[in-house]
Amino acid sequence: MNILSVGGGAREHAIVKALLKSDNIVLYSAMKNRNPGIAKASKEFLLVNEIETDKIADWAERNKIDLAVIGPEAPLGEGIVDALEKKGIRTVGPTKRASQIEISKQYMRALMKKHDLPGRVDYEVFDNIARLKDFMNEYQKEVVVKPVGLTGGKGVKIMGEHLNDKKDVIEYSKQIIENKIGGAAKVILEEKLLGEEFTFQVFCDGKNIVPMPVVQDHKRAYEGDVGPNTGGMGSYSCADHLLPFLEKKEYEGSLRIIQKTIDAMRSEGNPYKGILYAQFMLTPQGPKIIEFNCRFGDPEAMNVLPLLKSDFVEICFNIADESLSQNKIEFDGKATVCKYIVPKGYGVKSLVGEEIVVNEERIKKSGAELFYASVNEKDGRIYTTSSRSLGIVGIADDLEGAERISEEALKHVKGNVSMRHDIGKKESIEKKVKHMNELRMKFRS
Numbered sequence: 001m002n003i004l005s006v007g008g009g010a011r012e013h014a015i016v017k018a019l020l021k022s023d024n025i026v027l028y029s030a031m032k033n034r035n036p037g038i039a040k041a042s043k044e045f046l047l048v049n050e051i052e053t054d055k056i057a058d059w060a061e062r063n064k065i066d067l068a069v070i071g072p073e074a075p076l077g078e079g080i081v082d083a084l085e086k087k088g089i090r091t092v093g094p095t096k097r098a099s100q101i102e103i104s105k106q107y108m109r110a111l112m113k114k115h116d117l118p119g120r121v122d123y124e125v126f127d128n129i130a131r132l133k134d135f136m137n138e139y140q141k142e143v144v145v146k147p148v149g150l151t152g153g154k155g156v157k158i159m160g161e162h163l164n165d166k167k168d169v170i171e172y173s174k175q176i177i178e179n180k181i182g183g184a185a186k187v188i189l190e191e192k193l194l195g196e197e198f199t200f201q202v203f204c205d206g207k208n209i210v211p212m213p214v215v216q217d218h219k220r221a222y223e224g225d226v227g228p229n230t231g232g233m234g235s236y237s238c239a240d241h242l243l244p245f246l247e248k249k250e251y252e253g254s255l256r257i258i259q260k261t262i263d264a265m266r267s268e269g270n271p272y273k274g275i276l277y278a279q280f281m282l283t284p285q286g287p288k289i290i291e292f293n294c295r296f297g298d299p300e301a302m303n304v305l306p307l308l309k310s311d312f313v314e315i316c317f318n319i320a321d322e323s324l325s326q327n328k329i330e331f332d333g334k335a336t337v338c339k340y341i342v343p344k345g346y347g348v349k350s351l352v353g354e355e356i357v358v359n360e361e362r363i364k365k366s367g368a369e370l371f372y373a374s375v376n377e378k379d380g381r382i383y384t385t386s387s388r389s390l391g392i393v394g395i396a397d398d399l400e401g402a403e404r405i406s407e408e409a410l411k412h413v414k415g416n417v418s419m420r421h422d423i424g425k426k427e428s429i430e431k432k433v434k435h436m437n438e439l440r441m442k443f444r445s
């Protein structure tokens with residue numbers, strides 16, 4: 001069977017590794033960088049700008065692809081699923097219209113409001129600074145300022161962190177509108193949430209959802225959760241598939257929010273098929289939606305896919321064929337810790353084109369899984385790009401064991417790189433539990 005994977009990051013390397021656990025798979029891949037892990041696993045690969053959806057669909061047709069799995073949001077937002085399905089290729093991912101759940105924060109917030117979904121927050125959209133000023137003069141709570149379109153998580157500014165006061169909110173909003181940051185002259189103000197963030201990914205066939213273990217990512221560049229926001233520096237998940245600060249009933253509430261969102265999209269005639277990623281803030285008042293993504297998380301795909309015990313290719317077909325409910329999907333009851341190795345300067349200005357030396361043999365011996373990310377392979381050597389370089393994942397019966405394995409493996413990568421050693425460590429997890437407990441106490445008193 002011929003399978004196409006689109007995307008050249010560690011998330012896609014994790015997808016490819018999961019697909020190749022099935023028998024008789026011939027892999028084709030389309031990516032913008034030459035990811036050494038994906039290239040090695042592919043019969044053929046196409047180096048291409050991933051938003052060139054027609055070019056990729058034509059190439060897929062010529063190679064008689066039976067199933068396509070799309071990693072990143074950019075080609076989904078450009079309609080790659082529509083282009084592939086038009087050629088009769090079954091595809092895992094939402095249509096262009098359904099990918100609006102990620103691509104347009106305005107679509108997502110309006111959908112939740114219209115259907116009165118739980119887990120939503122106060123928000124307003126503005127294309128006009130005078131109206132925004134009036135709103136800010138009235139509004140009592142702190143806000144978060146976001147461009148309406150995509151900015152890779154880097155366009156979001158928070159009152160009390162990046163913005164000192166209402167004046168700063170107005171000034172930054174003005175910049176977004178005047179410079180069309182995120183692609184539109186529109187800004188969204190949201191109520192600022194306090195709590196612990198977590199990631200909930202589900203498989204979805206348009207109607208039914210099947211949950212994956214929940215994960216906590218670390219967006220800040222530096223240890224102790226400080227510094228600029230990044231695509232994510234690393235993540236962990238626990239053997240019970242919950243998180244140390246998340247109670248079972250909050251988990252169930254989160255799953256209900258996701259199901260109701262899927263029901264709402266279906267009732268709007270815009271059914272969602274693929275992987276849905278919900279970014280939650282667990283607040284003392286319960287879980288609230290920060291954003292939805294129309295794909296696996298990166299790094300979170302590296303936490304969940306290695307634990308998948310069921311046949312991933314079969315799950316993919318069930319998603320495409322709207323028959324997910326028939327599928328019993330199981331994950332191993334183990335903990336995972338993923339640490340990303342990034343170029344020095346990542347988050348501010350990455351050192352690009354630096355050689356990294358990766359001792360694959362020693363990493364394997366340490367028991368960790370290695371996923372190549374946005375590096376380029378040239379003449380057998382590996383070089384950094386401006387994005388993250390590689391993900392190392394430790395898997396064990398408990399977090400401590402998983403963290404130890406990931407740390408051991410990190411020693412076998414050399415170069416001008418950075419990483420966050422604190423991710424998954426006991427002290428760091430305890431800090432998160434304490435933070436959540438303090439917020440719960442404050443709310444109850």
Ligand code: AMP
Nearest residue numbers: 144153156190191192193219279290291
């Ligand atoms: P986003 O691009 O929407 O995921 O936002 C990037 C980051 O900004 C999130 O991971 C949160 O840490 C933070 N953030 C976004 N929205 C809110 C909110 N309403 N309240 C508090 N923090 C937020």
Ligand code: GLY
Nearest residue numbers: 217232297298299
């Ligand atoms: N881990 C953040 C993301 O995938 O969007």
